[in-house]
Amino acid sequence: MAALTRVSGSVGLISLLNPPVNALSAAVRQGIVDTVRRAVSDPQVKSVVICGQNGVFCGGADIKEFGGHMSGPPLVPIFNTIEAADKPVVAAIEGSALGGGLELALACHYRITQSKARLGLPEVSLGLLPAAGGTQRLPRLIGVPAALDLITTGRHLTGAEALKLGIVDQVTDQNTVEAAVKFALSIVGQSLESRRISTLPCPCPADIDAFFEGVMQRVKKSAHGAIAPVACVQAVQAAATLPFTQGMQREQELMATLFGSGQARALQYCFFSQRVVSKWSSPSGSRWDTSKPKPVTKVGVIGLGTMGRGITVALALAGLSVVAVETQQQQMMAAQHAVSGMLERTARRRGVSLVGDQIRYSVELEAVADVELVIEAVFEDMALKEKLFKQLSTLCKADTLLCSNTSSLDIDHLASQTHSPQLVVGMHFFAPAHVMKLLEVVYGPRSAPQAVATAMELGKRMGKVSVAVGNCSGFVGNRMLMPYVEEASFLVEEGASPEIVDRALEEFGFPMGVFRMSDLSGLDVGWKVRKARGLVEPGQMSRVRQGRRYSPLGDLLCEQGRFGQKTGRGWYLYDSAGSREAQPDPWLQSFLEEYRARQGLVSRRIDSQEVLERCLYALINEGFNILQEGIAAGPEDIDMIYVFGYGFPRHRGGPMFYASQVGLAQVLQRLEHYQQLHPDIPHLRPSSLLRRLVSSGSPRIQRWREIIRMPHSSL
Ligand SMILES: CCCCCC/C=C/CC(=O)SCCNC(=O)CCNC(=O)[C@H](O)C(C)(C)COP(=O)(O)OP(=O)(O)OC[C@H]1O[C@@H](n2cnc3c(N)ncnc32)[C@H](O)[C@@H]1OP(=O)(O)O
Numbered sequence: 001m002a003a004l005t006r007v008s009g010s011v012g013l014i015s016l017l018n019p020p021v022n023a024l025s026a027a028v029r030q031g032i033v034d035t036v037r038r039a040v041s042d043p044q045v046k047s048v049v050i051c052g053q054n055g056v057f058c059g060g061a062d063i064k065e066f067g068g069h070m071s072g073p074p075l076v077p078i079f080n081t082i083e084a085a086d087k088p089v090v091a092a093i094e095g096s097a098l099g100g101g102l103e104l105a106l107a108c109h110y111r112i113t114q115s116k117a118r119l120g121l122p123e124v125s126l127g128l129l130p131a132a133g134g135t136q137r138l139p140r141l142i143g144v145p146a147a148l149d150l151i152t153t154g155r156h157l158t159g160a161e162a163l164k165l166g167i168v169d170q171v172t173d174q175n176t177v178e179a180a181v182k183f184a185l186s187i188v189g190q191s192l193e194s195r196r197i198s199t200l201p202c203p204c205p206a207d208i209d210a211f212f213e214g215v216m217q218r219v220k221k222s223a224h225g226a227i228a229p230v231a232c233v234q235a236v237q238a239a240a241t242l243p244f245t246q247g248m249q250r251e252q253e254l255m256a257t258l259f260g261s262g263q264a265r266a267l268q269y270c271f272f273s274q275r276v277v278s279k280w281s282s283p284s285g286s287r288w289d290t291s292k293p294k295p296v297t298k299v300g301v302i303g304l305g306t307m308g309r310g311i312t313v314a315l316a317l318a319g320l321s322v323v324a325v326e327t328q329q330q331q332m333m334a335a336q337h338a339v340s341g342m343l344e345r346t347a348r349r350r351g352v353s354l355v356g357d358q359i360r361y362s363v364e365l366e367a368v369a370d371v372e373l374v375i376e377a378v379f380e381d382m383a384l385k386e387k388l389f390k391q392l393s394t395l396c397k398a399d400t401l402l403c404s405n406t407s408s409l410d411i412d413h414l415a416s417q418t419h420s421p422q423l424v425v426g427m428h429f430f431a432p433a434h435v436m437k438l439l440e441v442v443y444g445p446r447s448a449p450q451a452v453a454t455a456m457e458l459g460k461r462m463g464k465v466s467v468a469v470g471n472c473s474g475f476v477g478n479r480m481l482m483p484y485v486e487e488a489s490f491l492v493e494e495g496a497s498p499e500i501v502d503r504a505l506e507e508f509g510f511p512m513g514v515f516r517m518s519d520l521s522g523l524d525v526g527w528k529v530r531k532a533r534g535l536v537e538p539g540q541m542s543r544v545r546q547g548r549r550y551s552p553l554g555d556l557l558c559e560q561g562r563f564g565q566k567t568g569r570g571w572y573l574y575d576s577a578g579s580r581e582a583q584p585d586p587w588l589q590s591f592l593e594e595y596r597a598r599q600g601l602v603s604r605r606i607d608s609q610e611v612l613e614r615c616l617y618a619l620i621n622e623g624f625n626i627l628q629e630g631i632a633a634g635p636e637d638i639d640m641i642y643v644f645g646y647g648f649p650r651h652r653g654g655p656m657f658y659a660s661q662v663g664l665a666q667v668l669q670r671l672e673h674y675q676q677l678h679p680d681i682p683h684l685r686p687s688s689l690l691r692r693l694v695s696s697g698s699p700r701i702q703r704w705r706e707i708i709r710m711p712h713s714s715l
Pocket residue numbers: 020021023059060061062063064075096098099100101118122123126128129130131132255256259272275276
């Protein structure tokens with residue numbers, strides 16, 4: 001798991017051998033212990049280089065080991081031994097040096113890196129902190145503010161950025177290991193005193209207490225209840241205020257509280273789930289590993305409203321040629337202007353340079369005749385989309401993939417308008433499309449495996465987490481959102497205020513509660529959908545529609561012109577149209593009182609437990625229905641959709657993982673309880689899959705797929 005060879009006469013070359021990322025498994029750690037001992041005691045070895053096999057230095061601790069019993073030598077003494085060695089040790093960083101991988105490099109006396117290598121301490125995104133000395137060595141090397149930024153965000157740096165910050169000593173575009181060996185030969189005999197980071201003083205800001213107080217406030221605010229970022233700050237504070245050995249003790253104590261936490265389990269589940277969803281499969285038997293994506297270089301985007309603009313930017317940033325079509329000249333010009341600005345801002349933020357002339361604008365649909373894939377992003381109007389798909393099917397090349405960005409309309413129906421329904425899939429982006437990481441790829445029963453594979457691959461090229469899902473109204477994300485949003489409105493009818501509902505959800509970890517989110521996206525959006533479904537009865541207050549409970553509150557607000565932030569009034573009051581500062585609205589309070597009185601509803605006190613249970617369990621219950629119907633292949637798919645598309649707190653793992661943490665029997669029992677109280681709300685009726693899982697002993701979430709696939713009686 002680690003090999004020692006002697007190269008260039010006197011350099012001991014230690015290679016980590018654990019593909020694909022040379023994670024520090026027990027065997028690798030033992031390998032490092034053995035090879036370092038041999039290299040240090042071999043009189044013919046004058047200096048040492050540590051590298052990783054296959055162009056990757058080290059992806060950090062082996063995350064797969066975290067769930068079980070940890071055995072093998074611990075990292076901290078290994079790294080201390082390396083640092084204390086009396087022969088120079090040089091890290092040769094290629095590919096990645098992340099987490100424990102970077103901590104290993106920090107224990108070495110010198111670091112040489114490939115310019116494109118990725119370096120970072122991403123432990124915080126796994127619910128942990130860099131507990132093999134990372135929180136103590138990095139601040140000593142680059143100063144407290146820069147170390148705090150890297151450790152609390154977990155962001156990756158390129159080799160070139162790492163050089164600027166002083167994390168590495170040299171960057172090369174040549175063979176990194178050869179450069180490191182050459183360097184190792186050149187430093188034999190030099191003093192190592194100043195190279196042992198643990199012995200360096202920690203460069204600190206002037207008023208250290210005030211500094212950490214400010215940092216802690218900012219970190220807590222953006223953590224939304226995640227505990228790891230807070231522990232990271234505490235650990236770095238220890239580096240700034242304590243000697244190294246005591247700082248290390250503090251690091252270990254903080255790590256101990258994080259390591260066994262539910263949040264760490266949830267975040268590590270997210271890490272693996274993100275990879276699971278890329279290995280998609282569909283009920284027709286098509287799969288990621290047997291379906292080859294079609295090469296795509298040129299994409300057409302039709303409709304340059306908010307979504308079309310964002311999609312155009314995302315495609316261009318991924319290096320694709322884009323033909324952007326908007327039928328009205330004036331709207332096209334406005335879109336062109338907006339896209340240029342978005343591209344410039346995003347490129348600046350990401351530190352990438354723009355490639356010119358990637359986007360061609362046109363008012364003619366024929367402009368997309370030679371593209372390999374079209375993404376339609378026109379209004380959510382089935383008649384308009386039908387017409388467009390018919391036209392595209394005639395004018396595009398016979399093998400062009402036709403994709404729709406619809407958020408809820410029937411993909412099969414759109415496919416049926418074309419000559420080649422197998423080439424039609426949904427590509428459902430989330431606003432703003434160049435920022436949000438989620439892409440729902442929607443397949444129908446006739447979609448070709450290659451069409452799904454191509455859309456998934458295109459999403460990946462755009463840096464998205466692509467999740468393949470089946471076709472149904474609202475697909476996965478919006479279908480589950482309906483009961484969640486409806487429950488929130490029912491709670492307000494029953495006595496809660498929008499503030500009470502939002503506070504409970506925000507304390508749970510959502511960046512915004514239902515009502516603040518609705519005000520941001522516009523109440524008219526849901527109004528339009530409800531109208532299309534025949535649910536809206538203007539001026540009417542009836543609370544039963546289409547045979548089930550309905551809340552007309554949202555419709556009544558829209559009828560008053562209260563569309564949310566854009567009109568300065570919605571569920572909240574804003575200083576002016578477009579302002580973001582939500583204030584409780586006394587008008588809304590009296591409106592609700594009057595509404596309840598007219599409905600004969602007696603307002604009652606609703607606590608945050610009820611808010612969370614009714615909103616979240618209704619959402620989760622719909623998730624179980626979706627799994628049962630095979631619309632999502634597994635709970636990981638749903639969880640990644642909610643984490644990346646709907647702001648579900650990542651440290652809760654996603655709704656299905658959260659349900660597994662709460663306990664499926666508990667979720668079932670509470671749903672049964674609420675269903676008894678509200679028999680007119682169908683989405684509180686427990687899903688039969690939930691019942692089946694509970695009667696199977698509530699297995700671990702990783703086993704749900706087996707149970708879902710098992711034949712069962714519907715009784
Ligand atoms: C109580 C004391 C305990 C002490 C514990 C000490 C703590 C140490 C802290 C750590 O080091 S935690 C780990 C920190 N490292 C990371 O977070 C890196 C995670 N990996 C990545 O970001 C990426 O994988 C990569 C390294 C940048 C490579 O990306 P790429 O896109 O090239 O490949 P992937 O598809 O992501 O990964 C390929 C394959 O490898 C698996 N994998 C990656 N990293 C790890 C890892 N650290 N441990 C175990 N497995 C890892 C990944 O799951 C993929 O597997 P698959 O089966 O092919 O899907």
